[in-house]
Amino acid sequence: MKMTIKQRYKITFRGYRILGKYCPGLIGFKIIGSIIESISPFINIWVSAQIINVIANDKSINKLFMYVLLAVITNFIFAIIKNVVDRISGVKEASMWDCFSKIFCDKQMSVDFVDLENVEYQHLKQKAEENLFMFGNGLAQLVWDTPGMINVIVSILASTALSISLFLADSSIKWLNSPAWILVVFLLIVIEGYILDKSKKKEQVIFSKWSDGSVWFNRAFDFYGQNLDLDLQRAKDVRIYRQDKIAENEINKMIIHNMREDGLITKMSYYQGISSFSAGVINALCYLFIVLKTYFGAFPVGNMVQYVGTLVKMTENFGNLTSALAENKIYCQHLQKLYEFLDMSGQDVAEHKTKLFDSMNNPIKKELHIEFRNVSFKYPGSDIYVLKNVSAKFDEGNKYAIVGQNGSGKTTFVKLLCRLYEPTEGEILLNGYNINEFDFKEYLRYLAVVFQDFQLFSFGIGQNVAAGIDYDPEKVELSIRKAGISDRVKNMPEGLETCLYRDFSENGVEISGGEAQKIALARAIYKNAPLMILDEPTSALDPIAEAEVYSSFDNIANSLITIYISHRLSSCKFCDVVTVFDKGMIVQRGAHNDLLLDVEGKYYELWNAQAKYYHTKHKKSLRKE
Numbered sequence: 001m002k003m004t005i006k007q008r009y010k011i012t013f014r015g016y017r018i019l020g021k022y023c024p025g026l027i028g029f030k031i032i033g034s035i036i037e038s039i040s041p042f043i044n045i046w047v048s049a050q051i052i053n054v055i056a057n058d059k060s061i062n063k064l065f066m067y068v069l070l071a072v073i074t075n076f077i078f079a080i081i082k083n084v085v086d087r088i089s090g091v092k093e094a095s096m097w098d099c100f101s102k103i104f105c106d107k108q109m110s111v112d113f114v115d116l117e118n119v120e121y122q123h124l125k126q127k128a129e130e131n132l133f134m135f136g137n138g139l140a141q142l143v144w145d146t147p148g149m150i151n152v153i154v155s156i157l158a159s160t161a162l163s164i165s166l167f168l169a170d171s172s173i174k175w176l177n178s179p180a181w182i183l184v185v186f187l188l189i190v191i192e193g194y195i196l197d198k199s200k201k202k203e204q205v206i207f208s209k210w211s212d213g214s215v216w217f218n219r220a221f222d223f224y225g226q227n228l229d230l231d232l233q234r235a236k237d238v239r240i241y242r243q244d245k246i247a248e249n250e251i252n253k254m255i256i257h258n259m260r261e262d263g264l265i266t267k268m269s270y271y272q273g274i275s276s277f278s279a280g281v282i283n284a285l286c287y288l289f290i291v292l293k294t295y296f297g298a299f300p301v302g303n304m305v306q307y308v309g310t311l312v313k314m315t316e317n318f319g320n321l322t323s324a325l326a327e328n329k330i331y332c333q334h335l336q337k338l339y340e341f342l343d344m345s346g347q348d349v350a351e352h353k354t355k356l357f358d359s360m361n362n363p364i365k366k367e368l369h370i371e372f373r374n375v376s377f378k379y380p381g382s383d384i385y386v387l388k389n390v391s392a393k394f395d396e397g398n399k400y401a402i403v404g405q406n407g408s409g410k411t412t413f414v415k416l417l418c419r420l421y422e423p424t425e426g427e428i429l430l431n432g433y434n435i436n437e438f439d440f441k442e443y444l445r446y447l448a449v450v451f452q453d454f455q456l457f458s459f460g461i462g463q464n465v466a467a468g469i470d471y472d473p474e475k476v477e478l479s480i481r482k483a484g485i486s487d488r489v490k491n492m493p494e495g496l497e498t499c500l501y502r503d504f505s506e507n508g509v510e511i512s513g514g515e516a517q518k519i520a521l522a523r524a525i526y527k528n529a530p531l532m533i534l535d536e537p538t539s540a541l542d543p544i545a546e547a548e549v550y551s552s553f554d555n556i557a558n559s560l561i562t563i564y565i566s567h568r569l570s571s572c573k574f575c576d577v578v579t580v581f582d583k584g585m586i587v588q589r590g591a592h593n594d595l596l597l598d599v600e601g602k603y604y605e606l607w608n609a610q611a612k613y614y615h616t617k618h619k620k621s622l623r624k625e
C-alpha cells in the first residue's frame, strides 16, 4: 500500500504520542542519547585533524595541549551524560513490553463485547499483537529506530559542515578543483542510497509474505505447542481423549511450513549483501578523491583525516537515511495495522454508548423495575433469532426464576440485560428508560452477576471476592460466609490473602469446581447490587450446599430483584415468578404451583421429566432395600 510522506509523518507522530502516553520519557531519553552519540565522533575527527596539523605544521606545544585537553574533556563529559541517559532509557525500555501490553488491555476493555467475538477484530488483534510482541514491529521499531534516525540527521548536518572546505580548497591540479566534484560526490551518495532503498523494498516484500504466512503458524503454534500441552484446564481431556495425537500431527505440518519459510529468509540476506557491496565501492571512490586533493597540496594532511572521516560518515549516513526512511515506511505500515485495530469499534464503551444518565442525574430514585419489551435478538453474523419477541417485567421485591431447555435463550437473555449485546429489535427498560441511555459504568453498578461460565482470577481470595485491589475484609468474610465457603477459606495458608491457583504464587490454592462457584457467588453478594442475576449458580454444588443456598436465599441476596436461572426446577419453588423459555420465546409465566396446574404446559413437561426420574430412582432404591 502506497503512503504519502504526510501520512507517514502523521502515523509516526501518532506512534510517538502513544509511546508518550504508555512509556513516558522513553523516546526523550533515546533522542538525547542519540544526539550525544552522533556528535562525539565528529568532535574527535575535528580535534584529531587539528592535532595532526599542529604536529605537521606549526608544532606549537600549547596548541597541542589545548586540543588534547579539549578532546579529553568533551569525551569525558559526553561519556558521563551518555552513560546516565543510557541507563535511564535502558530501564524504561525493559518495561516497554509491559507498557505495550497495557495498550492491548485498554483496548480489550474499551471495545464492545460484541466485537470481541467478531472474526475481523480477533484477526486484527492477533496480527497486531504478533507484529509487536513476536517481531517487535511497529511501536518497538519506532523505539529502536528513532535513535538511528536522529543519528542520521545529526551526522549528515555535522559531516556537511566539516566537509564543505574539501570542495573549496584548491589543489595544483585544476580539474580536481572543479565545483563539479560536489555534484559527483553527491551523485555517488544518492546512487548508494538508491541501491539501498531498492534492496530494502525487496526485503520488505519478502518479509510481508513471510509475516502474513506466519499469522496462522503462530496462532496454531500457540494453541498446539503451548496451550494444549501446558494448559492445566485442558490437561485432563487431552490425556483421556489422547488429543496430543492431533497436536502432534498439527505440529508436524507446522515444521514443514516453517522449512518452506526458511527459503524466504535466505532471499532477504541476498539483498542485504547487495547493499553492503555498493557501500564499499562508493567509500573507496571518495577516498581516492580526498587522497588526490591532499597529494596535490589542497590542504594539510590533518585535514585529509577530517575529510576521510566525514565523507565516510556522510556516505554511510546518506545510506542510513534511505534505510531509515525505508524502515520508517515499514514500521508505518505496521503501525497502521496497529491503529486499524485500535480504531476498531468504540474507543470507550462509556463514551460510545449514549449516556443520558450518569451518577449525577440518575433517574432511579424509587422502586426498581426492569422490562423487556418485544425484544428479539440474533447473534452478530447469524441469521437465526435466538430470542423472539420477548416481553417480561421484573419488579422490585420479587425473586424470578427463568427455566427452559438447553439452547432456549436463557443466557442470551442475561447477556442482553448486562448490555454485552444490544437487542436486534425491541428494547430493555430500567424504570422506563432504555438501558442504553445509561452511562455503561453507572449501569454496571446495578448488576451483580454469576455467569454459568464464571471466571475467577489468580489473585488473592479477598481481591477476587471484592473484584478490586482494595477490599473490606469484614464485608468479604460476611460474603464468603453467606456463600458457604468460609470454613475452607479459614483453612487457607494466608486467609483472605491466599492466592487462588498457582500461576503467581507457590502458596496458591487449587479449589474444586463447587468451591469456585461459591467464591463467584460471594463476589456477587459482596457487590450488593440492586439487581442480582444468577445463571446456574448451584450447578457445581453438592446437594447439602445447594439446599443451604436456597434455604437462606433471602439472607444471601440483599438485592431488590433477583433473577435466577436453573435447570433444577425444584429449586425454583422459592421464586415468586417462574418464566419459561422455549425456542427463544417466553411460553409461560407465573408462580410455580400455578404453572404446574397447566398439564399441557412446558413447565409441567419439564417438571414431570425431572420428578419422574427422581421418583423411579427412589422406587428402585427402596426395592433394593
Ligand SMILES: Nc1ncnc2c1ncn2[C@@H]1O[C@H](COP(=O)(O)OP(=O)(O)OP(=O)(O)O)[C@@H](O)[C@H]1O
Pocket (backbone or CB within 6 Å): 117, 379, 380, 382, 386, 404, 405, 406, 407, 408, 409, 410, 411, 412, 413, 452
Ligand atoms: N456467541 C454466540 N454466537 C452465536 N450463537 C450463539 C452464541 N451464544 C449462544 N448462541 C446460540 O444461541 C442459542 C441460545 O443460547 P443460550 O446460551 O442463550 O441458551 P441457554 O438457554 O442459556 O442454554 P443452556 O441451558 O444450555 O445454558 C443457542 O442455540 C446457541 O447456540
